[in-house]
Amino acid sequence: MSQIGIFYGPEMGSVEKVARLIADKIGNDRVELIPVKNCDAAALDRFDKMIFGASTIGMTNWNSDYKDSDWDVFATKLKDANWNGKKVAIFGLGDHVQYPEHFVDAIGWIYERLEKLEVEVVGFCSTDEYEYVESEGVKDGQFLGLPVDEDSEPEKTDLRVQNWINRLINEFGF
Numbered sequence: 001m002s003q004i005g006i007f008y009g010p011e012m013g014s015v016e017k018v019a020r021l022i023a024d025k026i027g028n029d030r031v032e033l034i035p036v037k038n039c040d041a042a043a044l045d046r047f048d049k050m051i052f053g054a055s056t057i058g059m060t061n062w063n064s065d066y067k068d069s070d071w072d073v074f075a076t077k078l079k080d081a082n083w084n085g086k087k088v089a090i091f092g093l094g095d096h097v098q099y100p101e102h103f104v105d106a107i108g109w110i111y112e113r114l115e116k117l118e119v120e121v122v123g124f125c126s127t128d129e130y131e132y133v134e135s136e137g138v139k140d141g142q143f144l145g146l147p148v149d150e151d152s153e154p155e156k157t158d159l160r161v162q163n164w165i166n167r168l169i170n171e172f173g174f
């Protein structure tokens with residue numbers, strides 16, 4: 001059974017916490033956790049199935065203050081990987097109370113970059129159980145990945161992650 005690469009950033013905060021929760025639930029022997037900081041495209045070539053995790057730190061800042069964030073740098077390397085037959089699922093940390101008009105925008109930011117490379121993205125989520133006003137992570141009425149809000153509804157994280165993984169098992173085909 002092939003392993004799943006969980007590429008995440010930044011380290012030490014909620015993204016890493018959720019990346020580790022996902023690893024625990026899938027089974028640590030079936031995944032490899034890889035911080036995107038200082039990571040090269042060659043690491044992407046080692047997996048057929050990948051999970052990408054990021055936080056949204058203000059979309060208005062993507063092109064200014066945060067241009068050197070772990071994901072900003074790693075995203076420029078995605079084009080160098082071989083994406084043939086690969087599947088990627090995305091999870092995104094955000095805060096729907098403080099940032100209801102940009103809730104988990106980073107999910108959309110990552111999706112857009114994968115879409116340009118014609119990568120198959122799986123693991124979409126219904127918007128039904130989320131309160132928000134606007135999100136660039138939503139397309140055709142669905143989140144393009146799993147939104148997690150450790151700031152304002154951490155009590156929902158465990159079940160959200162579990163339900164998502166249950167579906168990913170089918171969509172990834174493992």
Ligand SMILES: Cc1cc2nc3c(=O)[nH]c(=O)nc-3n(C[C@H](O)[C@H](O)[C@H](O)COP(=O)(O)O)c2cc1C
Binds near residue numbers: 151
């Ligand atoms: C400066 C700043 C800007 C943020 N902007 C957004 C935002 O636009 N949308 C959103 O959903 N969450 C936003 N958040 C919330 C973070 O995404 C959230 O706290 C996340 O869990 C952080 O993950 P980390 O601890 O791994 O960095 C912002 C947080 C900070 C500190």
